[in-house]
Amino acid sequence: MAAVTAPPQTQPPPSRRRWWLVAAVAAWIVVVGVLAVWSVGHERASVPEQRDIGLAVADLQRATGVVYAAASGDDQAVVLGELQLSPDCRITPVRRGLAAARTVTVYVGGGAAAGEAVEALATRLPAAYLVDVGRSNGGTKVSLHADAGDFVGIDMSGLSGEKVFTLRLTTGCRPIDGDAPSGDDPSGVPAPALLDTVVTALGGSPREPEGRTVQCPSGRLAGSWTVSRVTRPADVAGKIRGVEVVKADNQMWVYRSGGDSVVVLPEGDGLDVTVSTPCQ
Secondary structure, three states, X not given: OOOOOOOOOOOOOHHHXXXXXXXXXXXXXXXXXXXXXXXXXXXXXXXXXXXXXXXXXXXXXXXXXXXXXXXOOOOEEEEEOOOEEEXXXXXXXXXXXXXXXXXXXXXXXXXXXXHHHHHHHHHHOOHHHOOEEEEEOOOOEXXXXXXXXXXXXXXXXXXXXXXXXXXXXXXXOEOXXXXXXXXXXXXXXXXXXXXXXXXXXXXXXXXXXXXXXXXXXXXXXXXEEEEEEEEOOOOHHHHOOOOEEEEEOOOOEEEEEOOEEEEEEEEOXXXXXXXXXXXX
C-alpha cells in the first residue's frame, strides 16, 4: 500500500503575519492608554506627585478644618494659622515644585498641659487618620503624627508640660500644573464683634483685622481674626473682663467667651489681639 502523506500546511505570507502582529501591539497600546486615563481619574494616587499643588491645597484645607474642629474644646483656646506656600522645594534635582502648610495652635487651660491635651485631641480625629501619639525623654516630651490622606501629614512635637502647642499640616513638595494656588481662604464671614470689644477695652481703636478662615466638617466657616500693634496698657489682664481665663501671665493672655477664643500676645511694644470662632 502506498504511504499516505498529509497535505502540506499553508502558512500566511510573512507580510500578513507582520500585519497581525502590528495590529495586536496597537490594540494593546490603546487598551493600556485607556486604562491609564481611567486610573488617573478614578484610582487613589500612589505617590505625592500624582496630585499637583492645586489638589494638594484643597486636601490641606479639608484636613485643616478637621483638625481645627477637633482642637476646640472646653478650657482651650485655638488660633488658625495662615496658608503658607513655599516655592523653595524640588521634586527632582531638575524639577521645581511648591509646598503648602498650615498650623493650628492650641492654648491649654485648667490643670491640664500639652501632653494630656494632645492625647485627648487625638481621640477626636478620624480613625482613618491613623493618629500616633508618643511620649519620650521620660514622658517630658510629646509628639503626634497623623496621615490625613492624599499625602497630607499632621505633626507636632513639644514639651508635655507646656500650656501651648502647635499642630502643623503639610503637603510636601508638589508639582505645579497650571497656575499656582492664590492662597486665599474662603470668604464671606465677618470678624466676630468680640474682637472690637477686646481691642477697645485695651485702649485701642477698632480697625480692619487680618482674617484667616477654614471650612469645618459641618460646612460652616470658622477662623481667626487679628488686629496688630494695639498699644499695650499697663495692666492688660485688668482691662479684659467678663471672659473665662484660660491662661494669663506677662507673656500671654488667653481667654474664652462662649465658644470664642481670645489670645493677646506681646509684639514689640504693642499687642496682637486675635479672636477665633469655633467649628459648630
